[in-house]
Amino acid sequence: MSGIGIFIGLLKGYIFSWMYKRIDNNPVVVTSLTLLTPFVAHLSAEHFHMSGILAVVTADLFVSQKSPEVFASHTRMRTRAIWYTLILLMHGFVFIMIGMQLPTIVKNIGNYPIESIIGYGLTISLVTIVVRIILVFAGAHWQDPFGRKKKSIDGTDNSTEKDDTWKNVLVFAWTGTRGAISLAAAMALPLVLLDGTAFPKRFSIIFLAFIVIFVTLVVQGLSLPLLIRWLHIKSDDDTEEVEKELQLMLANSTLQFIEKEFPVQGDDKLQQQLKIQYAQQSLKLTKELNIYKKVKYLK
Numbered sequence: 001m002s003g004i005g006i007f008i009g010l011l012k013g014y015i016f017s018w019m020y021k022r023i024d025n026n027p028v029v030v031t032s033l034t035l036l037t038p039f040v041a042h043l044s045a046e047h048f049h050m051s052g053i054l055a056v057v058t059a060d061l062f063v064s065q066k067s068p069e070v071f072a073s074h075t076r077m078r079t080r081a082i083w084y085t086l087i088l089l090m091h092g093f094v095f096i097m098i099g100m101q102l103p104t105i106v107k108n109i110g111n112y113p114i115e116s117i118i119g120y121g122l123t124i125s126l127v128t129i130v131v132r133i134i135l136v137f138a139g140a141h142w143q144d145p146f147g148r149k150k151k152s153i154d155g156t157d158n159s160t161e162k163d164d165t166w167k168n169v170l171v172f173a174w175t176g177t178r179g180a181i182s183l184a185a186a187m188a189l190p191l192v193l194l195d196g197t198a199f200p201k202r203f204s205i206i207f208l209a210f211i212v213i214f215v216t217l218v219v220q221g222l223s224l225p226l227l228i229r230w231l232h233i234k235s236d237d238d239t240e241e242v243e244k245e246l247q248l249m250l251a252n253s254t255l256q257f258i259e260k261e262f263p264v265q266g267d268d269k270l271q272q273q274l275k276i277q278y279a280q281q282s283l284k285l286t287k288e289l290n291i292y293k294k295v296k297y298l299k
Contacts, residue, residue, distance in 0.1 A: 001051045002054055004045075004048065005045045005050040005058075006054050006058045008048070008058075009041050009055035009058025009059040009062070010059070012040055012041040012044060012059045013037075013063050014062065016033060017066045020071060021070040024072075027079070030071065030075050031075070034063075034083070035082075035086075037059060037060065038056045038059065041055040041056045041058075041059040068286075072252060073245065073249040074249055074252075074253065077249075090180065091179060094180040094183055105203050109203050110203070118211060121208045121212060121215070122211065122215065124211070125211060125212045125216065125219075128178070129174075129220070132176040133173040133174070136169060136176075137169055167232075170227070171227060174220055174224060174227055176216065177217050178209075178212050178213045179213060179217065183206075183209055183210070183213060185209070186205050187206060189202050189205060241289065244285055247285055248282060251278050254278050255275065255278045258271060258275050258278065259275065
């Protein structure tokens with residue numbers, strides 16, 4: 001189920017990436033297709049009784065990795081804004097739903113004292129937070145196991161910022177709040193088993209998931225600004241990156257205009273010169289952005 005689900009996700013991701021790449025200057029159609037992609041991947045996998053969730057995750061990761069190649073810059077910006085809005089609305093809907101169901105869940109917990117199950121939830125929350133911190137630090141060390149020195153864009157040694165690396169990793173580890181995915185996993189448990197009996201401890205599992213979500217959202221969420229101030233972390237100035245992205249968007253838009261809507265008819269030489277000029281500018285800006293993002297990641 002898992003392996004074939006991942007394969008179906010890769011196949012759907014490749015097909016949709018191919019479609020995105022061939023749709024020119026039509027952000028409405030592209031955005032609509034991005035909303036359709038997860039549903040197609042999920043239904044395709046479920047049709048063969050494979051993991052629809054893994055198919056969706058794999059397809060979206062594939063498309064996300066290919067997005068700089070298949071999406072125009074202005075299309076990518078519009079699509080991102082729409083998806084951020086939808087995600088915010090869906091998260092709000094999920095938490096409203098669990099808030100409405102919480103009284104029923106508490107009533108059906110069973111013979112467990114409410115104090116005991118809250119204690120179990122707090123213990124699970126603590127383990128969840130600690131395990132994430134350990135895994136994030138281990139992953140950061142695995143990315144650079146030999147402690148290689150990083151260099152900035154101009155080639156100068158960047159070892160002076162090495163002392164701040166663990167602070168950034170700690171902040172990233174502390175932002176492991178649980179939310180809709182954890183809740184969806186708990187509520188996806190079946191109501192009954194194959195023999196018709198009620199699924200054991202289903203309401204207890206959902207209530208424990210709610211405690212973990214509440215603790216990570218409230219404790220970690222509200223303490224994150226305090227942690228950042230305590231570690232004296234300053235935000236990165238990404239003005240240069242934003243300016244280059246805007247320049248790249250303008251260069252690509254101008255290039256499309258020259259290719260499709262150039263007003264001077266019959267002057268092929270002038271049109272070709274302009275195309276070469278803006279194509280070179282677009283290629284140069286793309287390389288600079290890729291270098292900037294790689295160096296930023298290494299930092």
